[in-house]
Amino acid sequence: MAAKSNQESQIDVLIIGAGPAGLMAATWMARLGVSTRVIDKKGTKIYSGQADGLQCRSLEIFDSFGFADRVWKESNHMLEICMWNPDDTGVIRRSDRIPDTVPGLSRFQQCVLHQGRIERFFLDHMKKHSDITVERGVLPIELSIDESCIDDLDAYPITVNLRHLSDEEAKPAQQGHGVQDGLFRSNMAEDDTEDLIRTSREDKEEIVRAKYVIGCDGAHSWTRKQIGGELEGEPTDFIWGVLDIVPITDFPDIRMRCAIHSANNGALMVIPREHSLVRLYTQLSEIKPDASGRADRSKITPEVIIAAAQKTLAPYKITYKYCDWFTAYQIGQRVGNTFSKFDRVFLAGDACHTHSPKAGQGMNVSMQDTYNLGWKIGLVARGICDKRILATYEAERREVAKALIAFDHKFSRLFSGRPARNVIDEQGVSMDEFKRVFEKGNIFASGLSVEYENSMIVQAKRSNQALATNIKLGMRFPSYQVLNQADARPWPFQEWMKSDGRFRVILFAGNYRNKQQRERVQKFCQDLEAKGSFLRRVTPGNSSIDSVIEIFTLHSAPRREVEFFDFPDLLHPFDEQKGWNYNKIFVDDESYHEGHGKAYEGYGVDPERGCLVVLRPDQYVAFVGEIDDTASVEEYFNGLMLDGSNHRNKKMKRKQK
Numbered sequence: 001m002a003a004k005s006n007q008e009s010q011i012d013v014l015i016i017g018a019g020p021a022g023l024m025a026a027t028w029m030a031r032l033g034v035s036t037r038v039i040d041k042k043g044t045k046i047y048s049g050q051a052d053g054l055q056c057r058s059l060e061i062f063d064s065f066g067f068a069d070r071v072w073k074e075s076n077h078m079l080e081i082c083m084w085n086p087d088d089t090g091v092i093r094r095s096d097r098i099p100d101t102v103p104g105l106s107r108f109q110q111c112v113l114h115q116g117r118i119e120r121f122f123l124d125h126m127k128k129h130s131d132i133t134v135e136r137g138v139l140p141i142e143l144s145i146d147e148s149c150i151d152d153l154d155a156y157p158i159t160v161n162l163r164h165l166s167d168e169e170a171k172p173a174q175q176g177h178g179v180q181d182g183l184f185r186s187n188m189a190e191d192d193t194e195d196l197i198r199t200s201r202e203d204k205e206e207i208v209r210a211k212y213v214i215g216c217d218g219a220h221s222w223t224r225k226q227i228g229g230e231l232e233g234e235p236t237d238f239i240w241g242v243l244d245i246v247p248i249t250d251f252p253d254i255r256m257r258c259a260i261h262s263a264n265n266g267a268l269m270v271i272p273r274e275h276s277l278v279r280l281y282t283q284l285s286e287i288k289p290d291a292s293g294r295a296d297r298s299k300i301t302p303e304v305i306i307a308a309a310q311k312t313l314a315p316y317k318i319t320y321k322y323c324d325w326f327t328a329y330q331i332g333q334r335v336g337n338t339f340s341k342f343d344r345v346f347l348a349g350d351a352c353h354t355h356s357p358k359a360g361q362g363m364n365v366s367m368q369d370t371y372n373l374g375w376k377i378g379l380v381a382r383g384i385c386d387k388r389i390l391a392t393y394e395a396e397r398r399e400v401a402k403a404l405i406a407f408d409h410k411f412s413r414l415f416s417g418r419p420a421r422n423v424i425d426e427q428g429v430s431m432d433e434f435k436r437v438f439e440k441g442n443i444f445a446s447g448l449s450v451e452y453e454n455s456m457i458v459q460a461k462r463s464n465q466a467l468a469t470n471i472k473l474g475m476r477f478p479s480y481q482v483l484n485q486a487d488a489r490p491w492p493f494q495e496w497m498k499s500d501g502r503f504r505v506i507l508f509a510g511n512y513r514n515k516q517q518r519e520r521v522q523k524f525c526q527d528l529e530a531k532g533s534f535l536r537r538v539t540p541g542n543s544s545i546d547s548v549i550e551i552f553t554l555h556s557a558p559r560r561e562v563e564f565f566d567f568p569d570l571l572h573p574f575d576e577q578k579g580w581n582y583n584k585i586f587v588d589d590e591s592y593h594e595g596h597g598k599a600y601e602g603y604g605v606d607p608e609r610g611c612l613v614v615l616r617p618d619q620y621v622a623f624v625g626e627i628d629d630t631a632s633v634e635e636y637f638n639g640l641m642l643d644g645s646n647h648r649n650k651k652m653k654r655k656q657k
Contacts, residue, residue: 007206010156011037012381014208016223017216018134020051020115021349021366023122025214027065028374030130032501034381037208039138039162041217043170045123049244049325050115051363052273053078056106057447057476058364061371064499064619067121068108075111076274082253083435086263091315098439100257105446107479107492112273115363137170139163141205143213143226143345150342153380153387156209158344164204212377213345216370219334221351227341231354233334233405239284241305241328245320247278251313254278259438265311277324282309284328300328333405339394346373346393353401355408364447365404369397375501375617384501384538384548386640389457396452407444411437451475456639457616462632463624467611468508469604477506477619481597482554483589486564486582490591493554493599496583497619502550505633507571508600509555510610512562517608520627524612525568527630534637540644545573548644549637552584556600556607559589 013029015022018040029036054071062068078100085095101109126132142161149155215223219231247254251270255278258270266283273279282305287296302323310318336352349366373393379385443449452474454460460473471477479494497504507524510517528535528551538548553571555562564572564585572584588607590596600607614623614633625632 008209009206010209011035012210013037013212013214013377014039014158014160014210015214015216016040016140017218017349017351018045018119018136019216019218019349019366020118020122020363021370022214022216023119023126023134024061024367025216025348025370025374025377026132026134027122027125028370028378028499028501030126030132031065031499032375032378032382033130034378036130036132038132038134039140040134040136041139041165041170043137043165043167045119045134045136046114046116048114048116049242049327051118052112052114052271052279053361053364054111054113054118055361055364055445055447056101056108056110057450058367059108059111060106060476060479060494060619061367061499062121063108063495064497065125066498067125070121071113071118072108072111074117074274075113076272078110078112078257078272080256081438082256082258083438084253084258084260086261090263092260092262092313094253096435098435100442101446102443105443105448107494110446112271112279114273118363137165137167139165140222143223145342145344147342150344153211153383156211157342158210158213160208160210160213162206162208164206211344211381214370214373214377215345215347215351216349216366217351219350219354221347223345224336224347224351227338227345227347229336229338229341229347229352231334231336231352233332233354239287239300239328239330241280241282241284241300241308241326243280243282243302243305243309243326244273244277244324245280245306246276246322246324247318247320249313249316249318251316251318254318259434260312261434262312262314265314266308268309268312280305280309282306282312284308297328300326302326333409335398335401335405339398340390343387343390343393346377348373348397352397353404355405361404361408361445364445365400368400368447368450371499371618372397375499378501379617383642386642389640392452392455392457395455399453400450403444407441411441448476452620457622458620459614459623459632459636462635464611464626465624467605467626468613468624471603471605471613471621471624473621473624475621477613477615477621478602480599480602481591481594482586482599483559483591483597484583485555485559485562485585485587488559488592490594490597491586493586494619496552497615499617499619501617502546502548503617503622503637504615505549505551506613506615507551507553507627508603508605508610508613509553509567509627510606511557511608512555512566513557514608517610518566522568524627524630525570529570533630534634534641536644538637538641538644543644544575545570546581546584548641550584552586554586554588554599556588556610559587562587 012034013036015025015038018038026038059068062071081098081100082094083096084092087093140160141163144159146157149157215221217223255272260268266285269281271279334354339352340346348369376389380387452458458474463473479492481490482493483490509521535549567585573581588599605611612625612627616622623636
């Protein structure tokens with residue numbers, strides 16, 4: 001038993017698990033200046049394998065942080081899906097081609113890049129904006145919550161005991177096939193945390209007191225067990241192997257994403273990767289779970305997986321000389337019965353929902369969990385937002401998890417089932433139905449169909465959706481090309497909605513040449529500049545007027561007929577060091593080189609009257625109303641934000657500590 005240390009420390013946020021979900025949360029904390037520690041029991045980061053698919057919404061999020069260009073440059077872009085099914089003689093034939101990403105959904109399309117590179121981009125971004133690092137080989141062994149002070153935002157009610165592991169203890173277990181494998185992370189692996197706690201011989205322990213804990217520690221989540229949570233659902237008998245290889249093959253679509261169903265030898269998904277790699281998701285029909293419901297991992301090797309793929313792909317041939325990584329998993333869908341405890345300890349990613357990986361949702365949905373949660377914890381910790389917004393995390397993300405599980409339940413069973421031999425074959429899977437589910441699933445998988453319900457941070461009841469028919473309440477703000485009023489440069493408008501913790505008010509100013517419309521805009525600015533307005537109250541100290549709530553203007557008058565300085569000063573704030581801000585006023589007009597974005601048409605906004613739109617820091621639409629309806633906007637911010645003096649008090653306390 002390790003000897004206990006007296007070392008103690010305090011931290012605002014402790015993140016347990018340094019995978020994509022944990023690093024997304026840490027990135028928010030880095031951007032918001034919240035004191036944070038990130039721990040992971042494994043001694044090294046990922047260098048190969050694991051998750052690889054990146055959906056549209058994830059790329060939009062990366063762009064909001066500023067590193068989507070790195071992902072886009074390194075990744076393999078997925079443009080087409082080919083479906084292969086058995087013909088009347090049982091031979092597989094290409095039966096269809098469809099776009100991998102539904103055209104027009106986003107300015108990004110699905111791409112693939114291994115998880116280790118994604119984590120590197122997060123780590124680099126954290127380093128740029130903070131001193132937060134990942135502490136590896138650190139294991140949490142005990143967690144307790146002092147319920148007497150959970151309502152005191154200045155208290156540190158969570159106590160976590162940490163143990164620092166030796167290099168050997170923190171080393172992932174491998175199967176010994178000469179190839180890196182991810183079986184230790186698979187849902188087929190037993191949880192080793194309790195064994196590590198019991199057998200660890202290191203004597204370095206410490207106590208951390210935290211305001212908030214985020215458990216991003218996987219399907220076997222230690223954090224979930226500490227708060228009494230469970231994953232509810234059932235596994236199936238379907239076992240799939242995953243192999244990353246440089247293939248040697250005569251199969252013509254090896255550089256396309258393919259869904260392949262053989263007549264009698266299972267199914268196969270082909271994912272073309274970066275650097276000539278190809279990932280094969282292969283149904284292992286000959287490996288079955290035992291009486292306990294768990295398959296023997298030791299029977300799964302690269303040779304077993306490629307042999308299964310060869311049977312499915314016949315009469316085409318496939319082999320390899322180089323294998324980069326392999327793993328296997330047992331299909332099952334589970335959702336946690338809770339996502340949080342006292343709105344102090346939170347679960348995200350696989351810790352609160354698990355499913356099959358073929359739809360490319362695991363890493364994406366996990367990151368979007370903490371993208372939803374991170375700004376909420378960060379702004380509460382800084383004293384900007386009311387703590388009640390923390391309850392919206394479970395309300396919003398649990399519904400997403402349930403929808404994901406429902407989709408994956410149907411999709412994975414259709415993919416794993418035997419193709420129907422004819423219309424009266426009730427035991428087989430209809431390939432027409434599979435295609436319909438696949439196409440519908442692509443929209444869901446993009447991450448752009450997420451819709452959050454009415455709450456204190458989505459003010460649906462006071463909104464007027466008819467004013468912006470394509471800016472859907474509770475959904476992410478879409479993007480259309482606009483021009484900068486000052487320099488005529490075209491931009492995707494969404495690109496300006498940075499993930500920096502600020503709310504946004506988008507003023508669709510309409511036809512600014514019209515006198516009545518100018519007066520409406522001027523009245524809007526006068527209301528916001530008034531001493532008692534919400535914009536003044538939430539702005540801390542001598543901070544710039546847009547430090548908490550940023551205002552963007554998009555008007556519809558011809559750019560050449562309107563001058564930048566025709567607009568009120570509030571809409572292009574002045575800074576004594578930098579002068580006027582020329583990046584706040586945009587116009588829906590034609591670009592010299594890139595055509596007309598037709599943004600007002602795309603957004604479904606009347607180009608004469610315009611409207612007001614409020615966005616949360618995660619770019620989701622919170623309110624839609626008339627330009628004159630500042631009272632509703634006032635009510636929205638009054639309901640969730642604290643007075644700016646609270647921020648100043650928080651800063652002073654941090655400095656004193």
